[in-house]
Amino acid sequence: MTTQQHTFPEVESTLEQGLTDMSAYYLENHLRPNPGKTQICSFHLKNREAKRELDVTWAGIKLENHQHPVYLGVTLDRTLSYKAHIQKDEPRTVITKAERTKQAIDNRHLLHEHSAVRKRLGSRSSFLDTSEALETTPTDARTTEWQKQWNSLGSQAAQWKERGITPDECLATGHDQPWAVWKTLNRLRVGEGRCKASMKKWNITTSDACACGEPQTMEHLMNCTQAPQCTGDDLAEPTAAALA
Numbered sequence: 001m002t003t004q005q006h007t008f009p010e011v012e013s014t015l016e017q018g019l020t021d022m023s024a025y026y027l028e029n030h031l032r033p034n035p036g037k038t039q040i041c042s043f044h045l046k047n048r049e050a051k052r053e054l055d056v057t058w059a060g061i062k063l064e065n066h067q068h069p070v071y072l073g074v075t076l077d078r079t080l081s082y083k084a085h086i087q088k089d090e091p092r093t094v095i096t097k098a099e100r101t102k103q104a105i106d107n108r109h110l111l112h113e114h115s116a117v118r119k120r121l122g123s124r125s126s127f128l129d130t131s132e133a134l135e136t137t138p139t140d141a142r143t144t145e146w147q148k149q150w151n152s153l154g155s156q157a158a159q160w161k162e163r164g165i166t167p168d169e170c171l172a173t174g175h176d177q178p179w180a181v182w183k184t185l186n187r188l189r190v191g192e193g194r195c196k197a198s199m200k201k202w203n204i205t206t207s208d209a210c211a212c213g214e215p216q217t218m219e220h221l222m223n224c225t226q227a228p229q230c231t232g233d234d235l236a237e238p239t240a241a242a243l244a
């Protein structure tokens with residue numbers, strides 16, 4: 001659903017009205033609205049309002065604002081500059097560069113020794129003049145791009161690198177374990193999975209309480225008093241403590 005207005009309140013009330021109409025339609029057709037999975041975002045050039053979130057509720061639930069929604073595979077951003085999309089797509093640049101390498105050195109390539117024609121539109125650049133040839137193998141280049149991402153994100157990636165899990169194109173440790181064990185290991189490593197806190201967020205349950213009484217987040221699963229304890233170091237190895 002989209003709307004274009006001059007002010008945020010106008011947008012908010014138009015969207016809410018639309019959603020109210022949708023609710024009636026849902027009810028009539030025995031469909032269930034899912035406000036928990038519905039995201040909203042705004043596109044505008046008012047830098048002063050860059051952080052302004054839309055306040056829209058549907059069926060009593062405030063809808064989640066999303067700064068960079070993905071639509072048909074394209075990561076959108078507030079000003080539609082596609083900067084977010086381009087940054088996310090680093091690995092794709094490796095593929096283009098690999099193609100450029102082939103074009104430059106392989107005489108079987110269709111475009112070997114071909115030079116790019118003068119472009120007619122600013123937005124239509126041939127890959128011949130937007131990319132340079134690779135200096136390493138595509139695998140190495142992909143890993144380097146990946147490594148760059150890991151470093152730039154400032155996320156948990158650094159911790160995992162110290163524990164010996166590095167960006168490469170092999171399966172992470174523990175892949176010789178049964179599938180269920182390996183799956184759980186990876187879910188704990190990345191901190192996403194079916195814990196009670198997530199289930200509450202996904203509107204599957206109403207309570208996030210663990211059997212021990214505390215909120216059951218992914219971190220909690222590792223140090224719950226009623227379950228075997230394990231640390232990030234155990235997960236990386238994985239040790240007997242992590243497999244328990």
Ligand SMILES: [Zn+2]
Pocket residue numbers: 210211212213214216220224225226
């Ligand atoms: Zn617990």
